[in-house]
Structure formats: C-alpha cells, structure tokens
Amino acid sequence: MYEMVKGANTGLAVLSEDAESVRVGLSWSSEEGDGDADVSVLLLGDGGKVRGDADFLFYNNPVAADGTVQLLGKTPTDSGSEDRISLDLHTMAPDVERVVVAASRYDDARFGDLNGLRLTVADRTGEDLLGFSIEDASTESAFVFGEFYRRGGEWKFRAVGQGYETGLAGLATDFGIDVDDAEPGAEPEPGVEAGPGVDTDADAAVGAGEPESVVAPVAPSGEGALAPIAAGPSAVIPAQVAGESAAPAEPGKEEPVAPPPVRRPRTAKKKVTIPKVTKKSLAENESWRPARLFPVPSLKNDRERETRATSVLLSVMTQVPEFGRRLTAPFGAPVGRMETFTEVPLRHGDTPKRPDGVIRVERAGKLWTALVETKTNGNALRTQQVQDYMDIAARRGYEAVITLCNDVALEGSPLVDVRVDGRRKHKVVLWHLSWAEVAHQAQMLIRHEGVGNAAHAWLLQELLHYLQHENSGCHGFQNMGPAWVPVRKSIDDETLCQGDPRAVDVVESWERLVRQVCLRLGGELGQKVLPVRRVRRASDPHAQRAALADLLCHEGRLSAELRIEGTPGILALAADLRTGKLRTSMDVPAPDHGSPLISTKRLIRQLADAPADLHVQTLVGGGAEGPRGTLERLRPEPADLLPKGEARSDVEITGFRLSLFKGMGNTRGNAESSFIRSVDDAVDRFCASVVAPLERRPTRRSQPERQESEPVPAAR
Numbered sequence: 087m088y089e090m091v092k093g094a095n096t097g098l099a100v101l102s103e104d105a106e107s108v109r110v111g112l113s114w115s116s117e118e119g120d121g122d123a124d125v126s127v128l129l130l131g132d133g134g135k136v137r138g139d140a141d142f143l144f145y146n147n148p149v150a151a152d153g154t155v156q157l158l159g160k161t162p163t164d165s166g167s168e169d170r171i172s173l174d175l176h177t178m179a180p181d182v183e184r185v186v187v188a189a190s191r192y193d194d195a196r197f198g199d200l201n202g203l204r205l206t207v208a209d210r211t212g213e214d215l216l217g218f219s220i221e222d223a224s225t226e227s228a229f230v231f232g233e234f235y236r237r238g239g240e241w242k243f244r245a246v247g248q249g250y251e252t253g254l255a256g257l258a259t260d261f262g263i264d265v266d267d268a269e270p271g272a273e274p275e276p277g278v279e280a281g282p283g284v285d286t287d288a289d290a291a292v293g294a295g296e297p298e299s300v301v302a303p304v305a306p307s308g309e310g311a312l313a314p315i316a317a318g319p320s321a322v323i324p325a326q327v328a329g330e331s332a333a334p335a336e337p338g339k340e341e342p343v344a345p346p347p348v349r350r351p352r353t354a355k356k357k358v359t360i361p362k363v364t365k366k367s368l369a370e371n372e373s374w375r376p377a378r379l380f381p382v383p384s385l386k387n388d389r390e391r392e393t394r395a396t397s398v399l400l401s402v403m404t405q406v407p408e409f410g411r412r413l414t415a416p417f418g419a420p421v422g423r424m425e426t427f428t429e430v431p432l433r434h435g436d437t438p439k440r441p442d443g444v445i446r447v448e449r450a451g452k453l454w455t456a457l458v459e460t461k462t463n464g465n466a467l468r469t470q471q472v473q474d475y476m477d478i479a480a481r482r483g484y485e486a487v488i489t490l491c492n493d494v495a496l497e498g499s500p501l502v503d504v505r506v507d508g509r510r511k512h513k514v515v516l517w518h519l520s521w522a523e524v525a526h527q528a529q530m531l532i533r534h535e536g537v538g539n540a541a542h543a544w545l546l547q548e549l550l551h552y553l554q555h556e557n558s559g560c561h562g563f564q565n566m567g568p569a570w571v572p573v574r575k576s577i578d579d580e581t582l583c584q585g586d587p588r589a590v591d592v593v594e595s596w597e598r599l600v601r602q603v604c605l606r607l608g609g610e611l612g613q614k615v616l617p618v619r620r621v622r623r624a625s626d627p628h629a630q631r632a633a634l635a636d637l638l639c640h641e642g643r644l645s646a647e648l649r650i651e652g653t654p655g656i657l658a659l660a661a662d663l664r665t666g667k668l669r670t671s672m673d674v675p676a677p678d679h680g681s682p683l684i685s686t687k688r689l690i691r692q693l694a695d696a697p698a699d700l701h702v703q704t705l706v707g708g709g710a711e712g713p714r715g716t717l718e719r720l721r722p723e724p725a726d727l728l729p730k731g732e733a734r735s736d737v738e739i740t741g742f743r744l745s746l747f748k749g750m751g752n753t754r755g756n757a758e759s760s761f762i763r764s765v766d767d768a769v770d771r772f773c774a775s776v777v778a779p780l781e782r783r784p785t786r787r788s789q790p791e792r793q794e795s796e797p798v799p800a801a802r
Contacts, residue, residue: 153421422449529609
C-alpha cells in the first residue's frame with residue numbers, strides 16, 4: 087500500500103489496472119468507544135462548485151442518481167468499523183472534475199477527540215492501493231480527507247486533510263451549497279429554498295417521478311398542530327399562512343397571488359414499510375396456516391434447501407432493486423439492470439461445473455458478473471469447489487465469486503483459502519456473505535428504511551419469513567466449533583495453558599457470534615449496532631486474537647462491547663466460563679442538572695418495568711466504585727444508591743451501571759440449551775427490559791437524534 091502525506095497526489099492507474107472503480111474507506115476510533123461521524127461526498131464541476139444539490143451525497147442521500155457514488159455504510163473490522171464508499175470513476179459524468187470525500191461530526195463533537203483518522207482506497211478487486219492518515223486534528227468538526235480529480239484524461243488522488251471548525255455547513259458552503267439552518271420541522275419562508283434533506287411533499291412528485299397524487303403540504307395550525315393548506319398542486323397559499331398580514335383587497339382589483347415557495351430536490355424518497363401492527367387474521371383458529379410465496383415445511387434434505395434458498399434469494403434480488411443493490415454494492419457491482427440465474431453449466435476441464443447461482447448487472451453496455459456458491463444448515467464451504475469457480479471466473483472475465491453460508495467471515499481468517507494466479511491480467515475477487523447479513527438487510531428495508539412500493543415490501547416480508555423458518559437452514563452462525571467443549575472443560579479443570587490453539591479457535595467463534603448479534607439486533611431496532619474495538623487500528627488481527635486467547639486462558643472470560651446508535655451508553659457483554667454466567671451491562675451517564683437524589687429517583691422510575699434482579703451501581707468521580715444493589719431492594723429506597731459518609735456531598739455521581747446476569751448454555755450447537763441461544767436471549771432481554779425504557783435525556787455524552795427533516799448534519 088502506498089502511504090501518502092498531506093498535500094501529496096498520485097495517479098490511480100500507476101497503482102492498479104483495476105482502478106476504474108474504487109472503494110474508499112474512512113475509519114477512526116476513540117478511547118470511549120463511542121466516537122462517530124457522518125461521511126459525505128461532493129461532486130464538483132468546473133470552478134470547484136457543485137452542479138446542483140443532488141451532487142451532495144450524505145446519509146439522507148446515499149446514492150447518486152447515475153449510480154456512480156454509493157455510500158455503503160459502516161462495516162465491522164478487526165479494529166472497529168469503517169465507513170465505505172463506492173466510486174465508479176469510469177462512468178462518472180464528463181462535467182464532474184473533482185470528487186471530494188469528507189466527514190463531519192455533530193453537536194459539539196470534534197475530530198480531535200478521535201484517534202486513528204485514516205482514509206484508504208482499494209481497487210475493484212479489493213486490493214488496498216493507498217492510505218492517508220490525519221494526525222493533526224484538533225477542534226475541527228468537519229474534515230476533507232481527500233479528493234479524486236481528472237488530469238489529462240486520468241483520475242488522480244490528492245491527500246487533502248483540511249478541517250473546518252464551522253462543521254459541514256461551512257464545508258458545504260465553500261463548495262456552492264446553500265445550507266438551510268432552520269430548526270428541524272420548521273416551515274421554510276416564501277421564496278426561500280428548502281435545504282438538502284427536507285422531505286417535502288411537493289418534491290415527491292418531482293423526485294419520485296410517479297403518477298401518484300401529491301399530498302398537500304402542511305403548515306402550523308393551532309398550537310403545535312399541522313393542517314393541510316392546499317388541496318392540490320395548483321392551490322394558492324394564503325398570505326396569512328406565509329406569516330404576512332392580510333391587506334384588504336381594493337374593490338374591482340384582483341388580489342395578487344403569491345408565488346409558491348421554491349423547493350430544492352428532495353434527498354430522501356418516501357418509502358413503504360411493513361406496518362408494526364398486522365391486521366387480524368380471518369382464520370377460524372390457529373391451526374389454519376396462510377399460504378406462503380416461498381413454502382418451507384416440505385424441505386427435507388440439504389441439497390433441496392440449498393437449491394430452494396438460492397433461487398428464492400436471487401429472484402427477490404432481481405424483483406426488489408433496493409435489496410439487490412444493498413447486497414451487491416459492497417462487492418463492487420454497479421447500479422444497473424440485474425438478472426440472476428441458477429444451476430448454470432460452465433465448462434471446466436472434462437467435467438462442467440454448476441455454480442448455485444449467477445448474478446449479472448448491466449450498466450452502460452458493460453456487464454458485471456459474479457458466481458454464487460451457497461451452503462445451508464451449517465454445511466461448510468468446500469475449498470476445491472470455490473477454487474474451481476475462481477478459475478472459471480478468471481478464464482471467462484467475470485468479476486467476482488460470492489460465497490453464502492451460515493458462517494460469518496473475519497478479516498485475516500477466511501472461510502476458504504484459494505489460490506490466485508498472479509500471471510492472469512484479469513483479477514477475480516472472492517467475497518463472502520452470511521445468511522444473517524441477508525436477513526439483516528431485509529429487516530432494515532421493510533421495517534425501518536422502506537422500499538419503493540407495497541409489492542416490494544411484501545416480497546421482502548415473505549423472504550424474511552422463509553429465512554427465519556426452522557426448515558430453511560438459513561439461520562446464521564449456530565455452532566461454536568469443535569474446540570468449545572474441550573476449552574470449557576479445560577477451564578473448569580484449570581488445565582488450559584496460554585498458547586493453546588484451541589483457545590484461539592474459541593476467540594474466533596466468539597467474534598463471529600458477536601458480529602451476528604450486531605446484525606440481528608440492528609435489524610430489529612433499525613439502528614446501527616457495531617462491535618467496539620479499543621485497540622490500535624491496522625494491528626495484526628492474528629496477534630489480537632492470540633492476545634485475547636491468552637486472556638481467556640488467564641481469566642476464563644470472553645467479553646465484547648456493542649455500540650447501539652441512539653442509546654446512552656455502550657452495551658457490555660461478558661461470558662464467564664468459570665462460573666457459567668453471562669453478564670450484560672451498560673453505563674448510563676448522569677444528567678447534567680438536578681441533585682444526586684433526584685437523578686437516582688428518576689432512574690428508578692424509568693426502570694419501573696425492568697426485572698427485579700437488575701443490578702444498579704453508582705459510578706462516582708475518580709474511578710471509584712459507589713453503592714450497588716438490586717432493583718427490588720432499591721425501588722422503595724432509591725437513596726441507598728447515594729454515597730455514604732461525611733464526604734457524601736463532595737462526591738460527584740458520574741453515572742450508573744446497570745447489569746443483568748443469566749446462566750449460559752453448555753452445548754456448542756443450536757439446541758435450546760446452547761451457549762449461542764443463551765447469548766441471544768441475554769442480549770434481547772437486556773435491550774427490551776433495560777435499554778428501551780431509558781428515556782433519551784441531555785447528558786454529558788449524549789448526542790441528538792437525527793431527523794429526516796434536518797437539512798444537513800451541521801444544523802444539529
């Protein structure tokens with residue numbers, strides 16, 4: 087990888103022959119584990135300005151209209167998470183001269199509070215081309231990491247590293263975007279354009295391009311209410327609504343009509359999601375089963391499960407474009423017309439091979455092709471089979487081979503090892519997808535983010551029902567591996583020694599389980615859920631796992647931290663293999679206002695429906711431990727959480743630690759008594775009974791929730 091310094095530039099073609107499409111990664115970390123930022127991309131024309139508001143790509147507008155830019159979101163890595171961006175430079179519009187990659191923080195957060203600010207660029211094959219680290223961040227709330235620019239018909243990259251103390255608003259203004267700093271939900275004044283991110287109904291007809299009736303805009307009516315102010319596109323807005331005093335019309339003179347307010351192109355389309363409350367069934371009793379689009383009970387053997395699952399998934403990807411793009415964009419697929427096929431015979435030596443599926447995407451007369459190999463019911467991928475498909479893809483000029491199974495791939499620990507012939511000019515990339523990730527993306531679309539129409543939402547709902555059925559075999563990671571039982575027995579006998587390779591296998595299985603918990607929980611909550619890594623970035627993943635394995639041998643404990651967007655703290659998960667107990671906990675910051683007694687009483691009221699065995703501990707300044715007790719004992723006496731003694735008034739309460747304990751399963755597999763099932767149950771119970779009731783209130787570390795009506799993150 088070519089390491090760059092601030093101000094340096096390089097040509098992409100010099101670094102790789104496959105740099106027409108690149109993947110940009112932005113990463114950072116924090117000692118607290120809760121640092122976050124928003125990625126944005128700006129497409130600049132001649133003069134260094136955007137051509138229009140649509141050239142501003144951010145979390146409310148993640149895909150460019152022509153598909154050349156896609157914000158792929160956060161992806162877990164061995165050292166935390168990475169925000170990834172897909173750029174198709176080859177098909178970028180000719181009048182786009184520069185592509186600026188930036189990030190911004192909201193509220194009062196600054197980039198100086200983050201560590202390891204870094205940008206990486208990888209080519210179409212996934213090979214890292216260059217890296218750029220920013221080490222001088224301080225009070226900036228927005229940063230331009232770098233930019234791609236044309237020079238002599240060639241794309242080059244420049245390491246910029248320029249910060250803005252004025253946030254994304256100041257950055258965007260420099261590039262020709264007018265930022266609307268109005269409060270979220272406020273009505274724009276007549277003649278004032280609505281900023282990017284404002285979801286207006288007038289924009290729905292223009293942005294969506296569908297022949298549906300336009301819902302009337304709304305304006306304040308009464309106290310805090312919203313009422314319709316127009317019955318159609320041609321309705322007139324009264325002067326009173328615009329905040330102007332109504333002047334009496336002169337006799338015989340027609341009253342002038344105020345022009346309608348100018349609206350900017352919307353950056354978030356209206357979507358269709360599955361309603362939370364389903365309609366009451368018309369069945370006479372519970373024994374009646376509804377007809378399913380994808381029936382599952384008849385599945386009997388592994389081969390039938392694999393064939394059915396592959397066909398069902400690829401078919402839905404074709405029919406629901408949002409879902410197909412969501413799954414294939416991280417693998418370098420362009421935005422275009424997609425077709426999928428199953429059981430395609432491809433010649434390979436004397437015997438033809440039949441991959442489980444083929445995905446083809448057409449864009450601008452070019453084809454992107456990936457072969458798909460599927461496994462269900464916990465069956466392992468076969469190395470030779472995947473190797474054959476890699477060779478076929480290389481010989482035919484295909485771009486990728488995608489493996490799909492219940493297992494979760496880890497960086498530095500691939501599920502299959504394949505050989506890559508370096509003499510071939512055409513490179514093929516091997517990607518992996520887990521069934522848990524497929525279910526996660528379906529959940530996010532139909533329950534939280536939405537899709538284009540009701541038929542697409544229903545298709546995804548049927549797919550999700552199929553994946554979650556016990557007969558489908560698409561249940562994700564469900565086996566801790568053959569080393570699990572021997573390691574647990576060795577911990578009980580105190581015979582497990584540091585350096586034992588079985589401990590490393592258990593650590594890898596634990597990491598796979600944690601990532602699957604993040605996918606499942608994120609799909610249910612509709613929030614980003616990512617594992618927290620408190621280690622230096624770019625460190626060797628094998629060395630990290632070896633260190634964690636030694637810690638397991640010494641302490642007999644596995645631990646992880648999950649950051650759930652929108653919650654007041656980090657969810658900590660610990661499995662003590664010596665005592666057989668699972669602990670889920672979260673540190674909740676204390677409010678900035680109110681006395682300590684008021685804070686404790688408020689917390690106890692918020693946890694009125696929490697389990698009686700919930701442990702509550704007071705956190706005090708200086709890292710000292712405060713009083714603790716179960717919720718059952720503290721409910722009648724909240725004052726027991728206050729520090730005792732003469733110096734009680736001088737002690738600062740910084741927060742509270744909430745913990746639940748649960749016995750963990752003994753078996754490694756997918757039985758009711760399994761360890762994996764007990765981890766899922768413990769996390770679900772803690773989130774439902776403890777995290778959910780906590781009201782979001784101003785704290786020392788809390789961040790404001792994003793709203794769809796906000797113009798840009800800088801207005802937060």
